[in-house]
Amino acid sequence: MRHPLLEELVAKHRPDTKGGKVADYIPALSRQNPSVLGIATVTPDQELMYGGDAPEVSFTMQSISKVISLVLALMDHGxxxxxxxxxxxxxxxxxxxxxxxxxxxxxxxLNPMINAGAMVVSSLVKGSGVEDRVGRLLDLVRAMADNPDIEVDEEVFRSEYETAHRNRSIAYFLKEYDQIGDVEETLQVYVRQCAIRVTCEDLARIGLSLAQYGRSVTGEQIIPQSIARLVKTFMVTCGMYNASGEFAIRVGIPAKSGVSGGILASVPGKMGIGIYSPALDDKGNSRAGVRLLQSLSRAWQLSIF
Amino acid sequence: MRHPLLEELVAKHRPDTKGGKVADYIPALSRQNPSVLGIATVTPDQELMYGGDAPEVSFTMQSISKVISLVLALMDHGxxxxxxxxxxxxxxxxxxxxxxxxxxxxxxxLNPMINAGAMVVSSLVKGSGVEDRVGRLLDLVRAMADNPDIEVDEEVFRSEYETAHRNRSIAYFLKEYDQIGDVEETLQVYVRQCAIRVTCEDLARIGLSLAQYGRSVTGEQIIPQSIARLVKTFMVTCGMYNASGEFAIRVGIPAKSGVSGGILASVPGKMGIGIYSPALDDKGNSRAGVRLLQSLSRAWQLSIF
Amino acid sequence: MRHPLLEELVAKHRPDTKGGKVADYIPALSRQNPSVLGIATVTPDQELMYGGDAPEVSFTMQSISKVISLVLALMDHGxxxxxxxxxxxxxxxxxxxxxxxxxxxxxxxLNPMINAGAMVVSSLVKGSGVEDRVGRLLDLVRAMADNPDIEVDEEVFRSEYETAHRNRSIAYFLKEYDQIGDVEETLQVYVRQCAIRVTCEDLARIGLSLAQYGRSVTGEQIIPQSIARLVKTFMVTCGMYNASGEFAIRVGIPAKSGVSGGILASVPGKMGIGIYSPALDDKGNSRAGVRLLQSLSRAWQLSIF
Amino acid sequence: MRHPLLEELVAKHRPDTKGGKVADYIPALSRQNPSVLGIATVTPDQELMYGGDAPEVSFTMQSISKVISLVLALMDHGxxxxxxxxxxxxxxxxxxxxxxxxxxxxxxxLNPMINAGAMVVSSLVKGSGVEDRVGRLLDLVRAMADNPDIEVDEEVFRSEYETAHRNRSIAYFLKEYDQIGDVEETLQVYVRQCAIRVTCEDLARIGLSLAQYGRSVTGEQIIPQSIARLVKTFMVTCGMYNASGEFAIRVGIPAKSGVSGGILASVPGKMGIGIYSPALDDKGNSRAGVRLLQSLSRAWQLSIF
Structure with a gap:
């Protein structure tokens, strides 16, 4: 259902997409439309609200997937x-x-939200081979989003995998100290999880699963409560790259962004939020998305502080 | 009033003081009794609860004072x-x-909670000379704690001022780029604010002022709401030195520690907490204090995540 | 011809091999005999002198090859x-x-003697494919050493290539910024040049080529004079890893070491020196080798300072 | 005596002063005339040659004095x-x-030529109080330069001492670890040695003392031979700030520069050289001075490599 305030805020912040820049270091991402802006929210009573381009667009999770792999690695190993x-x-x-x-x-x-840490985490996800491990990650995403149709975008995966020089450099550095398993297998898992394609609605439901301390929209406890709490903490302290501190001050909601322009947000006990707008600010966060979330946080008093 | 759970948790965690070490780089601090552990809590209805050595002990604020100077600098300049x-x-x-x-x-x-940032903040506190500026900081502490008797411990100040080589190094570095005013005046303000002597009860009431979004225990709005929220955010992201991330995960309460062994904690909307136990862990936080707060957070479900 | 002073110095310094450790991060290197110590010197009149195990032993160049690739890249590009x-x-x-x-x-x-710089230099060596480029490096080594039988040790190459995680990390980092060509081709060239097998005598003649400002022992000008001078300068400022400064002070001779335990030294106008002793000190230089060279520098007044 | 080649090279390189910039972070230095360029050379037979403005100008040693204090600390302590x-x-x-x-x-x-290392060295110079220790440094400079009239420029000293925030930051950092004695006394010695006023002729004779392995122009052995050799090595590896490597390659002469625009150079066994031209390049070395020395090194074949 379209929501008047969400529509109003999208209208207010769409001009903010102009000062941003679509990520261009991954060829498949550079083709995204910079003026798109969409938001979806979902509350414990499962009321889903939309604003802007939310219903029509999908995008890859990129760094947002670090939250998913952390959940799964914690479930796998403690x-x-x-x-x-x-x-x-x-x-x-x-x-x-x-x-x-x-x-x-x-x-x-230092933490599971920077690339080096996320690769260590992906290397910890259990499974026999790349396909099995990515399958388990996909299953978790689908359960959290209550959407069995979520898939990896293989074209984005290939585009990213071939040009992942910096991540490959990090992976071999970690390998030198035996901190990850097979380098190329770890990279295949990591880059594939980044290429999982979702919508704002999917992100909102994933956010609600965390907001409800691990219960999905269907009411099932799919993630242990302590893990759901833990990942929200990481989202506050390091979810928005090295603008996390400022975001915590200005917005005050656990959130994780990706270079595709997506933002996953989770208001403890209250709400899941999904945002997409691919024009990024200089820290790599969705420019209009951050501003939209700040306005929403004020309007609905969502800050946890 | 002594509270049974607080007494029980103090008894449980007093042995944790053994693995810690009293700060010895400031001569006056090294004389603290390592086995002390005390806690005080205060709720919006002004109910004050004690546990352990809280009523009998006082200590200097040290880095906890960075919260106060940040509040005042924000009130002075925006x-x-x-x-x-x-x-x-x-x-x-x-x-x-x-x-x-x-x-x-x-x-x-990078932020106002590391020493370099705190000195920049102290340099911003308005006033004509050291005495006036420290007086304004003291007035704010007294108002927040609802305790007009709070004073600077001049002996601790002198001991610390004379051996503040590292802070002096940082201050001259900042001076090179004109980021602070007069070096020795800034250091005098900064080291004096660190030497403000408080009790667990004082800290609990200061914490409540922040928890109540700037209203003191007497109900007066002494700090603007937005500033009270802002400093709690800093307490989460960088209040416990470079163990802030782990503390957010394990405890989940906005808090600020000092090398004297004090901890100021503020549960939004619910409670102010003051803790003192001078034996520190290897990150510089009160060893038993952190563990006590973790147990309390679980018992009373205080995590914000 | 065995030389009495060289024999005497080898006898004096052989016990120094005991405090060192053979490189173990490359499997094929870890099998070297730690108590070996040999030296060869050659003067412009082509008088070749030996001491210790020099005639019997061969070893791979490892980082000593950085001098050769730098010479060739400079001849190729200026x-x-x-x-x-x-x-x-x-x-x-x-x-x-x-x-x-x-x-x-x-x-x-920062310079061509650290691995990152050496990989950029290897990437600059001209040729159509790995074989051709390595062939050109081999030709130069053979000409400088006046020894057409010098070859790459393919077993050492393979052992090193498979475990080159750290160098691969550096190479991909450089690739991110397009500072090297194809990563695996560059690594193949780089690791193969490291695996060129030589003797102390070969190194002595290579050193003499540089000492004679580019003229080989046969009198032919195989390297431009300015390039021969330039690489000797690098050997002084950064030839002995991060012990180069101390080595310049204690020994005062342009030299380049490798983790195999070899040292190439070149006394301008006077002499080429080759040393081999695989037990390394904690900076990665041949422990007995450095001490032997220091004694020789004093005995024959070889310091350039 | 004016020397035709020196005059010719000064004429050739005077335009190079234009691209440089006089140091402005010390008020007293910022008043130097940027277009000045002078050179003096002296050989073991005491033949003194001039070019350009050498006879008329004097300047403070600044970092060149690090060579002097290193010599004295080594003579004092070994x-x-x-x-x-x-x-x-x-x-x-x-x-x-x-x-x-x-x-x-x-x-x-890391070494005695960076400021932190030079302050440690100055702190090691023996003497009872600042005056005595500076007096001993002055005595050594006078002996090496064969000029009893050399003095500290007190105006430059005061100007520099008052604005030495960065050096004071370094000094307090070192003090934290007890690596220097009294901070202000060390700074007084260090900044005063920087303010010793010399001429190109003085520097040439100082350079000759080192070139002659510690014998002054009068033939007296004022510095042990091993120390004279040692400081020349530091001049090669780190005498020209972080352009030392390039300078060694382009010029190949042991040299030490100062931000006043002076250069002390010492060709082992052959010659001492003093240069002055205050317009600096972006590394802090005399712009025209470096180029002049490079031309002279080529013309007279002075490179040690």
Whole structure:
């Protein structure tokens, strides 16, 4: 259902797409339409609201998938094992940074939301081979979104896989210290999870699963409560790249963004939110999307602080 | 009033003081009794609860004072001015780190909770000279704690001021780029605010002022609501040094610690908490204090996530 | 011809092999005999002198080959092109460090003697395909050493190529910025040049070619004079990893070491020296080899300072 | 005596002063005339040659004085003590950099030519108080230059001392780890040695003392031979800030520059050279001075490589 306030806020913030820039380092992403802006929200009573281009558009999860793989790795291994291999601390450095790793011995990625940490996490997802492991990730996404039709976009995957020089550099660095399994298998899983194609509605339902402490929209407890809480914490401290601190102050909602322009947001106990607008600001977050979420947070008093 | 659960949790966690170490780099701090553990909580209905050594002990605020100076600088200048001079992003680096400053041109401290950022903030507090500026900080602390007897401990101040080589190094570095006013005046304000002597009860009431969005226990709006929210956000993302991420996950309460062993915690809408236990863990946080707060957060479901 | 002083110095320094450790990160290198120590020297009148195990042993060049590839890249492209892609400055960082690259935009390796710089240089060596480019490097080594039998040790190459995670990480990092050609081709050239098998005598003659400003032992000008001078300068400022400064002070001779335990040294106008002893010190230089060269420098007054 | 080639080279390179910039961070230095260029050379037979403005101008030593204090600290304490407190390795970082210190525990400056290392060295110079220690440094400069009239320029000293925020930051950082004595006394010595006023002729004679392995122009052995050799090595590996590598390649002469625009050069066994031209390049070296020295090195074949 279209919602008047969401429509109004989309109208207000669509001009903000103009100052942003669609990601161009992955060829398949560079073709996205920069002026798109859409939002979907869903509450525990399953009322779904739309604004802007939400119903018509789909996009790949990119870094938003780091939340999913973290959930699955925690379900597969427990907190102790996962956090013996990746840290819990936010960092002021860019998501693709390597230098802090070089300064630790052995190198342990600071958190699961930077690329190095996310690759360690993807390497931990159980399964026999790439297909099985990606299948398990897909199953979790589908369950959280209550949408069995979600798939990997193989074209985006291939485009990204071939040009993933920086991620390959990080992966081989980690391999030197045996912190990931087979490099190319880990990269295949990681890049495929990034290429899972979703809609704003999917993200809103995924956000609601976390907001409801692991219960999906259908009421099923698909994720343990403690894990649902834990990943929301990471979303606050390091979900928006190295603008996470400012986002927490201005918006105050657990959220995770991706370079495709998607934002997954989860208001504890209250609401799941999905946003898409591919024109990015200089930190790599959706420019209009962040502003739209800030307006919504104020209007509906959604800050957790 | 002594509270049975608080007493029980203090008894449970007092042994945790054993694995910690009292800060020894400031002579006056090194004389604290390592086995002390106390807690005070206060709710909007002004019910004050105690546990352990809370009523008997006092201690200096140290880094907890960074919250107070940030509030005052924001009240003096507004967000825009303050955040043009200090960032909003958490950092994985130690609180006394300099190297990131060197890599920026001009150097801008990443956030107001690391020493470099806190000195910039202290330099922004208005007033004619050290005495006036420290007086204004003291007035704010007294109002928030509803306690007119709070004073600076001059002995701790002197002890710390004379050995503040690292902070002096940071201050001169900032001075090179004109990011603080007079170096020694800034240091005098900063080290004096660190030496403000409080009790667990004081911290609990300060925490309640923030939890009540700026209203003190007497019901007076002493801090603008937006500023009260903003500083709680910083407490989550960077209040516990470079263990803030883990603390957010394990405890989930906005909090700020100091090397004296104090912790100020603020549960939005619900409660202010003050803790003191001077034996520190290797990140510089009160070892038993953090564990006590974690148990309390679980028992009373205080996590914001 | 065995030389009494060389024999005496080998006897004196052979015990120094005990404090060192054979490189173990490349399986094929870890099988070297740690107590071997040999030296060969050759003067412009072609008088060849031996000491210790020099005549019997051969070893792979490893980082010593960086001198050869630099010579060839300079002959192929000239100074201007080469130094637009790699710097001239020594660095206090380890040879396999990445972090300085991350701090420059675009990243330019500080000098051709660290791995990142050496890979850029290998990528510049002309030729149609790996075989042709390695063949040209081999031809130059053979001409400088006046020994047509020098070959690549394919077993060492394979062992190193399969475990070159760190170098592969560096190579992909450089590829991200298009600073090298095809990654695997560059690595194949680079790792093969490292696996060129030589003797102390070969190194002594190579050193003499540089000492004679590009004229080989046969009197032929095989390298332009300016290039021979230039590479000797790099050997002084960054030839011995991050112990180059100390080596310049203690020994004062242009030299380049490899993790196999070889040292190539070149005394301008006077002498070429080849040393082999695989037990390494903690900076990665031949432990007994460095000490032997220091004693020889004092005995024969070889320091250029 | 004016020398035709020196005059010709000065004429050729005077236009190079135009692209440079006089140091402006020290008020007293910013008043230097940017178009000045002078050179003096002196050979073991004491033949003194001039070119350009050499006879008329004087200037402060600035970083050139690091060579003098290193000589004196080595004479006072021996190599072992000095190099237990400061390293021997060149660095690719700027002279006033702090970050490498922060990454070592305890921090040990990489070499005596960067500011941190030079302050440690100045702190090692023996004497009872600032005056005595500066007096001993002055005595050494006078002996090496064979000029009893050399003095500290107190106006430059004061100007520099008051604005030495960055050096004060470094000094307090070192103090934190007790690597220097009293901070202000060390700074007074260090900044005063920087303010010693000399001429090109003085520098030429100082350079000759080093070139003659410690014998002054009068034939007296004022510095032990091993120390004279050692400081020339540092001049090659780190004498020209982070352009030392390029300078070694292009010029090939041990040299030390200062931000005043002076260059001290010493050709082992052959010649001392003093140059002055205050317009600096972007690395902080005399722009025309470096080019003049490069031309002279080629003309007279002075490279040690």
């Amino acid at each position: 907190e102790e094992t996962v956090f013996s291999q990746v840290g819990m601390e936010p960092t002021g450095d860019p998501f693709n940074s390597l230098y802090k790793l070089e300064m630790m011995s052995p190198p342990k990625p | 967000e825009e001015t303050v955040f043009s001079q200090v960032g909003m992003e958490p950092t994985g680096d130690p609180f006394n780190s300099l190297y990131k400053l060197e890599m920026m041109s001009p150097p801008k401290p | 100074e201007e092109t080469v130094f637009s892609q790699v710097g001239m400055e020594p660095t206090g960082d380890p040879f396999n460090s990445l972090y300085k690259l991350e701090m420059m935009s675009p990243p330019k390796p | 190599e072992e003590t000095v190099f237990s407190q400061v390293g021997m390795e060149p660095t690719g970082d700027p002279f006033n950099s702090l970050y490498k210190l922060e990454m070592m525990s305890p921090p040990k400056p």
